[in-house]
Amino acid sequence: MATDATTGLTGTTRVKRGMADMLKGGVIMDVVNAEQAKIAEDAGAIAVMALERVPADIRAQGGVARMSDPDMIDGIIKAVSIPVMAKARIGHFVEAQVIQSLGVDYIDESEVLTPADYINHIDKWAFTVPFVCGATNLGEALRRINEGAAMIRSKGEAGTGDVSNATGHIRTIKGEIRRLSSMSKDELYVAAKELQAPYELVCEVAEKGALPVVLFTAGGIATPADAAMMMQLGADGVFVGSGIFKSGDPVKRAHAIVQATLHFDNPDEIAKASRGLGEAMVGINVADIPVPHRLAERGW
């Protein structure tokens, strides 16, 4: 594709956060090859997440999960015209450098892959490409934003098809934001201490009643009703990982989840989208997964 470069300023906070604004109301789908990426695009996905194995397979097969092969990411970039995201391991700044050099539009510093650093996350300010990071609560979200994340997704529990953790995490984040908004100014110092988050960011959230970046939700969304519930709970959009391509009829399910996300406040439309989809992914109850094997526990 020919490009017309300019002397404009690239990699600014505004273009990074603004990019996420353009994704709002949309569905981001995990894909492992060009064919799946085309299915996602045809269904109206707002972006695709290129990865080697969907979380359900990572969970089933075990082993260390890493950044995808650049050839595979290239193949997906060539196959679609919508934005392409890719995952780097938590703290693995060189995987992130590689992904940026491939021309990926957004990097997910993701707990779904095996962490590369159990103390530090990536310094995301050092990159031109924007980052999305997972969070289970407001403090974690603000720590990631402080490190330069331009978009947050609540983690849920990836690869399960069990939506309960996604529900819990988005409710927690939204609830903590509401709590901050109701505080008086002199209470925000202690709130910042308790959230283990920078005071300036805490004040910004309290005043705005929202995160300074877009908030999507992820981890266990498998049905149109799941997606619509996340939107009704106040998510700006949804990530669907294993839920589509681990189901009986991925094409139908991809379309249905996009439709339900668009019409999230219209039960008649959600009902229509829910018909005749075949088998949903079989799934695992989060409660049956021992805590050390839960992906949401990764990241701090």
Next chain:
Amino acid sequence: MSPVIGVLAIQGDVREHAHCLEQSGAQVRLVKTVEQFQGISGLVIPGGESTTMSILAVKNNLLEPLRELRTKIPMYGSCAGLIMLADHITDGRSDQETIGGLHITARRNAFGRQVDSFEIDLAIPAIGAPDYHAIFIRAPLVESAADDVEVLAAIPAANSLTNSDQIVAVRQDNILATSFHPEITSDLRIHDYFVEMVRSA
């Protein structure tokens, strides 16, 4: 009387446009069904992903009603909205449908991928001085425009690495389109300009 202006709420930065339009003195209605088109006197098509908007507009039977509406009321499209209003697209999907009506050829992602997204100051005589600080995100470009299309802004050749002016804001009768995103800045002059277009239509 403040005019009622719709924001097409299929996907994208709907809320930001709604906020700017309110600040510019309009009443705002988010619209995603044909019934909601009743009574609006202008429509904004927000930034977002044009592929997604186009697919969902077709699937939800909105495309023909939008084409009809376009002949009746002023419309403004930013970024993906510009693509949705363009008669022709290059570098899009071969089957990508648009509302059309704006006699231009728009080139999708003309400046490159997200790492090439940028901010730049633009002279826009129609809204007066000072220069407008414009945000371009995976932005399209007006590659060519018919004679009845007025060019409101271009990135001058001196600031582009292509040695030619790059058209990024146009008006044709009651259609306004920008490659950039005024809705994610606090400078309301583009929205003021559109609200005035709606008022005087």
